[in-house]
Amino acid sequence: MATGSQLIMSKNDKREEIVQAALEIIAENGFHGAPIVMIAERASVAVGTIYRYFESKDDLVVGTYDCLERQMLTSIMTHYPELRSIRERFLHAGHRLVGYFLASPMKFRFVEQFHNSPYGVARHRDRISNKKGNNIVIEMFEEGRQQQIIKDLPLSILYALTFGPLIEICRNHIFQFYELDEPIITRTVEACWDAVRR
Amino acid sequence: MATGSQLIMSKNDKREEIVQAALEIIAENGFHGAPIVMIAERASVAVGTIYRYFESKDDLVVGTYDCLERQMLTSIMTHYPELRSIRERFLHAGHRLVGYFLASPMKFRFVEQFHNSPYGVARHRDRISNKKGNNIVIEMFEEGRQQQIIKDLPLSILYALTFGPLIEICRNHIFQFYELDEPIITRTVEACWDAVRR
Amino acid sequence: MATGSQLIMSKNDKREEIVQAALEIIAENGFHGAPIVMIAERASVAVGTIYRYFESKDDLVVGTYDCLERQMLTSIMTHYPELRSIRERFLHAGHRLVGYFLASPMKFRFVEQFHNSPYGVARHRDRISNKKGNNIVIEMFEEGRQQQIIKDLPLSILYALTFGPLIEICRNHIFQFYELDEPIITRTVEACWDAVRR
Amino acid sequence: MATGSQLIMSKNDKREEIVQAALEIIAENGFHGAPIVMIAERASVAVGTIYRYFESKDDLVVGTYDCLERQMLTSIMTHYPELRSIRERFLHAGHRLVGYFLASPMKFRFVEQFHNSPYGVARHRDRISNKKGNNIVIEMFEEGRQQQIIKDLPLSILYALTFGPLIEICRNHIFQFYELDEPIITRTVEACWDAVRR
DNA sequence: GATGAATGAGGCTTCATTCAT
DNA sequence: AATGAATGAAGCCTCATTCAT
Numbered sequence: 001m002a003t004g005s006q007l008i009m010s011k012n013d014k015r016e017e018i019v020q021a022a023l024e025i026i027a028e029n030g031f032h033g034a035p036i037v038m039i040a041e042r043a044s045v046a047v048g049t050i051y052r053y054f055e056s057k058d059d060l061v062v063g064t065y066d067c068l069e070r071q072m073l074t075s076i077m078t079h080y081p082e083l084r085s086i087r088e089r090f091l092h093a094g095h096r097l098v099g100y101f102l103a104s105p106m107k108f109r110f111v112e113q114f115h116n117s118p119y120g121v122a123r124h125r126d127r128i129s130n131k132k133g134n135n136i137v138i139e140m141f142e143e144g145r146q147q148q149i150i151k152d153l154p155l156s157i158l159y160a161l162t163f164g165p166l167i168e169i170c171r172n173h174i175f176q177f178y179e180l181d182e183p184i185i186t187r188t189v190e191a192c193w194d195a196v197r198r
Numbered sequence: 199m200a201t202g203s204q205l206i207m208s209k210n211d212k213r214e215e216i217v218q219a220a221l222e223i224i225a226e227n228g229f230h231g232a233p234i235v236m237i238a239e240r241a242s243v244a245v246g247t248i249y250r251y252f253e254s255k256d257d258l259v260v261g262t263y264d265c266l267e268r269q270m271l272t273s274i275m276t277h278y279p280e281l282r283s284i285r286e287r288f289l290h291a292g293h294r295l296v297g298y299f300l301a302s303p304m305k306f307r308f309v310e311q312f313h314n315s316p317y318g319v320a321r322h323r324d325r326i327s328n329k330k331g332n333n334i335v336i337e338m339f340e341e342g343r344q345q346q347i348i349k350d351l352p353l354s355i356l357y358a359l360t361f362g363p364l365i366e367i368c369r370n371h372i373f374q375f376y377e378l379d380e381p382i383i384t385r386t387v388e389a390c391w392d393a394v395r396r
Numbered sequence: 397m398a399t400g401s402q403l404i405m406s407k408n409d410k411r412e413e414i415v416q417a418a419l420e421i422i423a424e425n426g427f428h429g430a431p432i433v434m435i436a437e438r439a440s441v442a443v444g445t446i447y448r449y450f451e452s453k454d455d456l457v458v459g460t461y462d463c464l465e466r467q468m469l470t471s472i473m474t475h476y477p478e479l480r481s482i483r484e485r486f487l488h489a490g491h492r493l494v495g496y497f498l499a500s501p502m503k504f505r506f507v508e509q510f511h512n513s514p515y516g517v518a519r520h521r522d523r524i525s526n527k528k529g530n531n532i533v534i535e536m537f538e539e540g541r542q543q544q545i546i547k548d549l550p551l552s553i554l555y556a557l558t559f560g561p562l563i564e565i566c567r568n569h570i571f572q573f574y575e576l577d578e579p580i581i582t583r584t585v586e587a588c589w590d591a592v593r594r
Numbered sequence: 595m596a597t598g599s600q601l602i603m604s605k606n607d608k609r610e611e612i613v614q615a616a617l618e619i620i621a622e623n624g625f626h627g628a629p630i631v632m633i634a635e636r637a638s639v640a641v642g643t644i645y646r647y648f649e650s651k652d653d654l655v656v657g658t659y660d661c662l663e664r665q666m667l668t669s670i671m672t673h674y675p676e677l678r679s680i681r682e683r684f685l686h687a688g689h690r691l692v693g694y695f696l697a698s699p700m701k702f703r704f705v706e707q708f709h710n711s712p713y714g715v716a717r718h719r720d721r722i723s724n725k726k727g728n729n730i731v732i733e734m735f736e737e738g739r740q741q742q743i744i745k746d747l748p749l750s751i752l753y754a755l756t757f758g759p760l761i762e763i764c765r766n767h768i769f770q771f772y773e774l775d776e777p778i779i780t781r782t783v784e785a786c787w788d789a790v791r792r
Numbered sequence: 793g794a795t796g797a798a799t800g801a802g803g804c805t806t807c808a809t810t811c812a813t
Numbered sequence: 814a815a816t817g818a819a820t821g822a823a824g825c826c827t828c829a830t831t832c833a834t
Contacts, residue, residue: 014797030315032229035824046799048827057825116314118228121373128375153385156376157367161389164362169355175319177326178354187351191359195393233807235817244816246810255808410818426711428625431803442820444806453804512710514624517769524771549781552772553763557785560758565751571715573722574750583747587755591789629828631796640795642831651829 015053017043022064027109031061031117058119065114065123068107075100077136086144087193090162093137094189098166098180105174112171141196150196161195213251215241220262225304228311229259256317263312263321266305273298275334284342285391288360291335292387296364296378303372310369339394348394359393411449413439418460423505427457427513454515461510461519464503471496473532482540483589486558489533490585494562494576501570508567537592546592557591609647611637616658621700624707625655652713659708659717662701669694671730680738681787684756687731688783692760692774699768706765735790744790755789 021043025034036057040047054060076096081088101108114120141158144150150158169188172178219241223232234255238245252258274294279286299306312318339356342348348356367386370376417439421430432453436443450456472492477484497504510516537554540546546554565584568574615637619628630651634641648654670690675682695702708714735752738744744752763782766772 033316036826037824040800047825048800049798051826052797112314116310124375125373151385151389153389154376154382156370157363157382157386157389160363160366160370161386161393164364164366165355165358165393166362168358168362172354172358175323177322178352184352184355187349188355188359191349191351191355191393194395195359195363195389197392234809235807238817245808245818246816247814249809250814429712432805433803436821443804444821445819447805448818508710512706520771521769547781547785549785550772550778552766553759553778553782553785556759556762556766557782557789560760560762561751561754561789562758564754564758568750568754571719573718574748580748580751583745584751584755587745587747587751587789590791591755591759591785593788630830631828634796641797641829642795643793645830646793 014043014045014049018045018050018053018060019064019067022060023068023110024106026061026064026113027106030113061114062119062123064110065119068111071107072097072100072111080136082136086140086147086149087197089140090144090193090196091186091189093140094162094166094192095185097163098170098185098189101167101170102173102180108170108174112167144196148198151198153196158196162192165192165195212241212243212247216243216248216251216258217262217265220258221266221308222304224259224262224311225307229315259312260317260321262308263317266309269305270295270298270309278334280334284338284345284347285395287338288342288391288394289384289387291338292360292364292390293383295361296368296383296387299365299368300371300378306368306372310365342394346396349396351394356394360390363390363393410439410441410445414441414446414449414456415460415463418456419464419506420502422457422460422509423502426509457510458515458519460506461515464507467503468493468496468507476532478532482536482543482545483593485536486540486589486592487582487585489536490558490562490588491581493559494566494581494585497563497566498569498576504566504570508563540592544594547594549592554592558588561588561591608637608639608643612639612644612647612654613658613661616654617662617704618700620655620658620707621703625711655708656713656717658704659713662705665701666691666694666705674730676730680734680741680743681791683734684738684787684790685780685783687734688756688760688786689779691757692764692779692783695761695764696767696774702764702768706761738790743792745792747790752790756786759786759789 018039021039022034025039025042036047036050039060040050043050050060054063076093078096079092081092101111115124137159138155141150141155145152153161165188169178169180169185173180216237219237220232223237223240234248235245237258238248241248248258252261274291276294277290279290299309313322335357336353339348339353343350351359363386367376367378367383371378414435417435418430421435421438432446433443435456436446439446446456450459472489474492475488477488497507511520533555534551537546537551541548549557561584565574565576565581569576612633615633616628619633619636630644631641633654634644637644644654648657670687672690673686675686695705709718731753732749735744735749739746747755759782763772763774763779767774
């Protein structure tokens with residue numbers, strides 16, 4: 001049972017290697033262009049090994065996404081100014097999200113692909129019906145609405161007004177349609193704030 | 199050249215039938231779930247026939263997108279209040295876009311899939327480098343910036359602030375995550391205006 | 397529609413070629429040793445072609461068996477002495493069956509494999525519950541029982557007493573455990589008659 | 595050599611556990627559906643362990659069959675009425691065989707699968723050329739022929755007339771095509787006797 | 793001796809594309 | 814010009830076997 005931390009590390013290492021490989025290849029080539037064999041090669045494991053860690057290719061894709069989602073949430077929560085004003089919290093979250101994606105374009109591309117696939121749609125629908133939301137952001141919006149600082153619009157719309165543009169500018173930057181810099185990011189997040197605030 | 203309008207019509211008819219079939223099936227099942235044979239069946243033509251109108255499956259996909267893009271632009275331009283205020287023109291365009299997609303969810307789903315594929319990215323990049331933009335919307339933004347009505351942000355950002363949320367709410371509606379109605383749409387477009395206006 | 401008999405023949409030819417190849421290879425190597433690729437090669441068609449005629453490998457196997465079963469029945473019915481005594485009819489059927497299998501050992505081996513596989517078991521059970529039996533033999537047994545010429549045993553047991561040994565001697569001959577000749581076959585069928593007759 | 599009986603027992607125990615697991619799983623699912631890993635799990639040993647007791651999967655299968663064959667013979671010989679008439683000895687053997695299989699359908703299914711596989715055929719041929727037959731039954735037949743009680747047919751045919759139907763009715767019972775009871779079994783074995791006796 | 797993670801050849805199936813009719 | 818049967822490369826997954834621990 002107690003196999004020593006080394007073995008455990010080695011196990012996790014292999015799993016992570018696979019996830020990383022899947023992330024990279026799917027980000028670059030889409031689900032189309034990401035055969036299991038290619039993922040295995042990139043991860044330096046045999047094809048069969050992937051199936052020790054994931055039941056199927058679908059399972060691998062979902063597993064990879066899960067991993068990213070956790071990271072994203074962690075990133076947004078880091079240094080989150082819980083005690084400051086709604087506006088400051090909003091700007092922090094927006095900024096962080098953009099920062100997270102710009103720092104790792106591959107993750108962005110993967111997430112985008114995922115959201116636009118049967119996987120993503122099924123998952124989102126599941127989330128909504130089970131009321132599993134990512135808490136702090138929701139809290140912020142609801143608090144803001146109560147204090148009449150934020151427009152009285154459905155949560156879903158507020159999300160769209162906030163994340164729609166931010167995702168969009170990340171995409172433009174990452175695909176090199178337009179190059180972002182700090183001031184522009186700040187001004188864009190502020191513009192999003194203008195959209196949601198009263 | 200003119201071999202009689204009937205033949206020409208028949209040709210176009212067949213082509214359109216194919217495009218329509220591709221649109222439907224790709225929208226419903228994604229690129230994955232849209233084999234050429236299935237498209238051919240839906241279009242009531244033989245597989246080989248598709249290859250008389252399109253060089254390859256990729257070509258068919260791009261051709262289908264071209265067709266939609268033209269329609270979208272037409273829709274936005276219909277009853278465009280060219281002589282009214284920037285704000286009114288903005289609201290019109292936003293409203294129209296949402297209306298267009300809600301009226302034909304399949305087209306929305308196709309367009310989304312397309313944008314998130316190698317096709318879409320390549321195409322977008324090509325557009326930008328060739329400065330082929332869709333005119334009236336650009337004009338509106340530029341005029342607004344000059345008149346200091348719209349924020350002095352790059353065009354690309356203004357686009358993101360406008361279309362990002364609108365696309366997002368369409369998606370939510372179409373995948374039945376959240377049901378839109380006229381007042382909500384209006385208020386959302388206005389919120390987008392708040393984001394871009396000074 | 398009327399494509400001419402030649403095209404139709406050609407279609408059937410290809411299907412039959414595939415069935416023949418499946419028969420041969422499965423007979424020789426068992427279901428294990430009969431990959432689709434090998435069957436395709438033997439039939440001189442591409443792998444994909446097989447899937448135009450059969451939905452899956454299972455379907456091919458069942459289809460091949462169906463084909464053989466029809467042949468077997470035809471063989472038994474040829475020159476069947478419908479108006480002669482029960483005994484003569486019994487001896488005819490037994491003889492014919494053995495003759496059929498000895499003439500084409502491969503068919504025997506295929507049939508044996510089939511009966512001893514999930515396919516065969518499922519099929520047999522289905523037959524029984526749907527009361528689809530191969531008529532003339534059943535008729536003969538029932539007539540014999542009524543006339544008190546044949547033992548009053550369930551049909552299923554009479555079948556076993558008749559076909560059990562015959563199949564067994566075919567197997568022995570075909571696998572070259574023991575070489576049959578006409579007199580021995582005759583005497584064995586007669587011995588089977590001794591088993592079922594009163 | 596004698597490292598203590600405990601270790602030896604433990605060794606044999608493990609081997610038997612593996613054989614038992616192989617028997618069960620192959621009987622239930624066929625050779626197809628019996629991966630080594632599954633057998634290992636059922637036997638509560640590691641995959642690698644199996645390879646300490648058997649050179650290969652094939653070897654395991656053959657080993658399992660050997661084990662069963664010994665059991666079968668033992669079963670037939672139990673209470674064998676060596677001093678009674680040929681007929682009584684025949685009926686005893688037949689009855690016993692059916693009893694053995696009905697008592698453990700899994701063993702029957704395994705044996706059937708085995709006989710219908712390359713393993714079984716090779717083995718049978720080997721047996722015959724080496725004249726390794728299962729003694730008492732042979733003895734009985736030969737004695738019967740000499741005393742002109744049993745038909746003067748080759749041993750191989752007598753075997754077929756006896757075991758062919760019995761195996762067949764076991765199969766029907768086990769696959770639930772037809773339910774046997776004691777009287778029917780008795781009458782069937784007697785019918786087999788009618789087939790072989792003069 | 794025992795373990796079970798890792799391997800990778802090989803199986804089944806799909807589907808874009810071609811070409812004889 | 815239209816048809817659709819044929820092709821075969823390529824995808825996903827399984828599983829007998831090995832070997833470091």
